[in-house]
Amino acid sequence: MLSIKRVATVVSNFQKEEEAGVAAPPSGGCGRNCLKSCCIQEAKLPLYAFKKVEKVGGKDLPLCKEQPVTFLDSLILGEWEDRMQRGLFRYDVTTCETKVIPGEYGFIAQLNEGRHLKKRPTEFQVDKVLQPFDESKFNFTKVGQEEILFQFEASSDGEVQFFPNVPIDVENSPSVVAINVSPIEYGHVLLIPRIFECLPQRIDHASFLLALHMAVEAGNPYFRLGYNSLGAFATINHLHFQAYYLAVPFPIEKAPTKKIAKLNLGVKISKLLNYPIRGLVFEGSHSLEDLANTVSDACICLQRNNIPYNVLISDCGRQVFLIPQCYAEKQALGEVSAELLDTQVNPAVWEISGHMVLKRRKDYDEASEANAWRLLAEVSLSEERFQEVCSLIFQAMTSSELEVKCQYLEEAGSSPSPTMVAGSQECLVLQ
Numbered sequence: 001m002l003s004i005k006r007v008a009t010v011v012s013n014f015q016k017e018e019e020a021g022v023a024a025p026p027s028g029g030c031g032r033n034c035l036k037s038c039c040i041q042e043a044k045l046p047l048y049a050f051k052k053v054e055k056v057g058g059k060d061l062p063l064c065k066e067q068p069v070t071f072l073d074s075l076i077l078g079e080w081e082d083r084m085q086r087g088l089f090r091y092d093v094t095t096c097e098t099k100v101i102p103g104e105y106g107f108i109a110q111l112n113e114g115r116h117l118k119k120r121p122t123e124f125q126v127d128k129v130l131q132p133f134d135e136s137k138f139n140f141t142k143v144g145q146e147e148i149l150f151q152f153e154a155s156s157d158g159e160v161q162f163f164p165n166v167p168i169d170v171e172n173s174p175s176v177v178a179i180n181v182s183p184i185e186y187g188h189v190l191l192i193p194r195i196f197e198c199l200p201q202r203i204d205h206a207s208f209l210l211a212l213h214m215a216v217e218a219g220n221p222y223f224r225l226g227y228n229s230l231g232a233f234a235t236i237n238h239l240h241f242q243a244y245y246l247a248v249p250f251p252i253e254k255a256p257t258k259k260i261a262k263l264n265l266g267v268k269i270s271k272l273l274n275y276p277i278r279g280l281v282f283e284g285s286h287s288l289e290d291l292a293n294t295v296s297d298a299c300i301c302l303q304r305n306n307i308p309y310n311v312l313i314s315d316c317g318r319q320v321f322l323i324p325q326c327y328a329e330k331q332a333l334g335e336v337s338a339e340l341l342d343t344q345v346n347p348a349v350w351e352i353s354g355h356m357v358l359k360r361r362k363d364y365d366e367a368s369e370a371n372a373w374r375l376l377a378e379v380s381l382s383e384e385r386f387q388e389v390c391s392l393i394f395q396a397m398t399s400s401e402l403e404v405k406c407q408y409l410e411e412a413g414s415s416p417s418p419t420m421v422a423g424s425q426e427c428l429v430l431q
C-alpha cells in the first residue's frame, strides 16, 4: 500500500478535455456517458445504504481497530481495482517510491516527479474561501459514469443494504463515491455529497455528517477522509471529500494534544502540541451528529471569516482534525522562502497530516523530519493568529446554542515546542 504514485493533478478523465474545450459528439448522449441529462436517463449504479449509527463509543459503533474487512471496505477496493483494470487512472499508482522518514513522527514521503509537469489550471480565486458554483468550470457532473463507484446514502430501515444496480434518481440528488483518476494512494476516492445539487466547495452540517458516516462505516483506521477548502489547495469548486487507505499512522495522529474545551454535547476539543502546524482536534461525543455539528459549526465559522482550512477525519470517524492555514496568503505576499517555493509542494490535507507528496527527486532523497517540519511550519498560523481564530470559532459556538466559558486564551504566546505539555485547563461549556 505504500508504493503508489501520483503524477497528474487532474481528478477526472474529462477534466482536461473540458478545459481544452473539446466539442462533444452529438449522438447517443454527449458521447462521454456523463452524469448530465444527455446521458443519465438509463443509467444505473450500485447503491450502498449505510446504517445510521447514533452513538459514538456506544455499542452501536463497531470497534475500529480489530475487525475484519467491512463490506464497505471491500466494495470501495473491489470497485477501485476494477477501474484500475479498466485503465481509468492516469498512471499506475503502484510504481511510485514511498518511504517513512526516520524520526520521532514518521513523516511519509512520496515521490511524484511527473506531477509538476501538468500545471493545475486556476479555476477560481485562491483568496476567497467561499465562491459560487460555476457551471462553466469543471465539476463532477461532467465525469464519466464509469468513474462513479456507487451511490452512498442512509439506509431507510436502519440496516446496511446493498443493491448492485439502481437507477440514478437525479431528482433526489444522490451522494456518490467516485475514483480520483490521479490517486495519491491505494483506494483514493472522492465522496461527492448530493452531486446533482452542484454545491460549491463549502462544509455544511449534512455533508459533514455524511463524511463521518463513511468513516464509521468503513471501520478501518487506515481509511481517512480529508477536506481542503478553497484557498487551502482544493482544486475543484464542487463539494467533495477525499479518502484513501494508508497502512501507517499519520504523524498528526501521533501528535500529543491538550484539552481546551469540553462541550455539553460531550465533544472534547483539544489543540495539537509539538506538531509543526497549529490545529484543533474534535473527538468523543455522545452522538455522531453532535460531533458532526460541532465540527461543521467551526468550519462554517472559518468559511464566513474567509480563513482557508483543511480537515482530516481519523480513527473511523472518532477524531477530526481542523487546521486553519495561511500558506496561499503567504505565497501571495511573497513571504514563503524561495527554497520552499521551489519544491512546489502544495500543503493540502494529506501533506498537513504528514504524508508529504514531493515532486523532485532531490527533495525525496533529502527528505528528513526537519525538512518536513520546516515546510509545515510555514503553513501554520502564528500563535497570535491561531488564538484569534480559536476565539472566532468559540464565539460561533457560543452564538449558535452554547455558552462557552473558556480559558484557552491564557496560553497566547506559547508555540509548538519539542516538549510535551501536560495538564488540562478545561473550558466549561454551558447550554
Ligand SMILES: [Zn+2]
Residues within 6 Å of the ligand: 029, 030, 031, 032, 033, 034, 035, 036, 037, 038, 039, 040
Ligand atoms: Zn452526456
